[in-house]
Amino acid sequence: MAAGGQLLSGSFMDYTLPRADMLPFFATEISEVPSTTHPLGMHGGGEGGTTPALGAVANAIVDALAEFGVEHIELPATPERVWRAMSDARAKR
Numbered sequence: 001m002a003a004g005g006q007l008l009s010g011s012f013m014d015y016t017l018p019r020a021d022m023l024p025f026f027a028t029e030i031s032e033v034p035s036t037t038h039p040l041g042m043h044g045g046g047e048g049g050t051t052p053a054l055g056a057v058a059n060a061i062v063d064a065l066a067e068f069g070v071e072h073i074e075l076p077a078t079p080e081r082v083w084r085a086m087s088d089a090r091a092k093r
Contacts, residue, residue: 058077061073068090069086070085
């Protein structure tokens with residue numbers, strides 16, 4: 001951003017994004033681990049996008065409860081677990 005507040009990069013056309021021919025060669029491997037809980041050994045395919053959200057929610061809860069001394073909470077964060085985390089933190093003080 002310029003001193004006057006004008007954006008210097010108005011679109012992705014202003015960036016030099018790396019392309020495939022600029023990257024070094026690397027080898028990939030497939031590591032198949034069958035599921036032990038599914039009769040065909042299959043894993044679900046939809047949870048990849050939701051997994052990081054769980055950590056973000058847990059961190060948000062811990063941040064909100066930091067003033068009470070809470071440093072960790074297990075998911076699912078039920079009302080009882082939140083209350084217990086606050087109560088345990090209070091007892092440690």
